[in-house]
Amino acid sequence: MNRALFLLPLLMLAVLAGFFGWSLLSGRDPASIGSAMVNRPAPALPFAEPRLKAGKPVLVNFFASWCTPCLAEHPLFMRLKEREGATIVGIAWKDKPEAARAWLAKLGDPYARVGFDQDGKVGLDWGLSGVPETYLIDAQGVVRLHFRGPLTERDLAAILPLLRGGS
Numbered sequence: 001m002n003r004a005l006f007l008l009p010l011l012m013l014a015v016l017a018g019f020f021g022w023s024l025l026s027g028r029d030p031a032s033i034g035s036a037m038v039n040r041p042a043p044a045l046p047f048a049e050p051r052l053k054a055g056k057p058v059l060v061n062f063f064a065s066w067c068t069p070c071l072a073e074h075p076l077f078m079r080l081k082e083r084e085g086a087t088i089v090g091i092a093w094k095d096k097p098e099a100a101r102a103w104l105a106k107l108g109d110p111y112a113r114v115g116f117d118q119d120g121k122v123g124l125d126w127g128l129s130g131v132p133e134t135y136l137i138d139a140q141g142v143v144r145l146h147f148r149g150p151l152t153e154r155d156l157a158a159i160l161p162l163l164r165g166g167s
Contacts, residue, residue, distance in 0.1 A: 036127055037135065037143045043125040045089060047115035057163050059088045060135045062117075062128055064095040065103035070132045073150035077110035080156075086163050090114045093123050093131050136162055 037043075042060070061077060063070040080086040090111035092100035097116045104114070117123055126135065129148060136145040136159055144162055147155055 038146055040143055042135070042137045042141050042143050043122075045091070045115060045122065047113060055139050056087055057139055058137045059086055059159070059163075060091065060126075060137060061088060061111075062091045062093045062123060062126070062131050062133045063100075064093050064131045065099040066095065067131045069150040071107075073132055073152075074107050074110070076151050076153075076156070078108050080159075080163075081110040084160065084163055087112050091117050091122060093117045093128065094120055138162065 045060070059077075059080070063074075077088055081088060088111050090104075090113070092114065094117065096118070100114070100116065104111070115122070120128075126133075132150050134147045134151055135143050138144045145158055151159075
């Protein structure tokens, strides 16, 4: 009986190690959690009304001047604005307005409007988990795509048809 009790912690350790090993090797992408916002009306942005230019798709990008991945994706937003004429709304999340303005002055400003969410309340309404995060809002004001982390060239394959098609 005593021997069985000594083996119990080892058995539990083996079970946990097996579970963690399976989780790591299962091929699941931890960034693909999804978003409760997709296919729902976009929350209001007090600084970007009326309703994010109804009738035209809009990208909403949460960024911060202190965010290194935001720096990595910034040239993509500049290109979307210049080449595609994309309407992009930027929200500086938990950032000082003067720091965000200086960052945009240095790198270029791809945003049609910039808002500031210093206390993080707007981010809560959008289901934000951190920066950068980007949402594509269709012409009817419905969230169609959500990207956690910096946008990449691969993400443009999903974004461009919706931006060009208007819905």
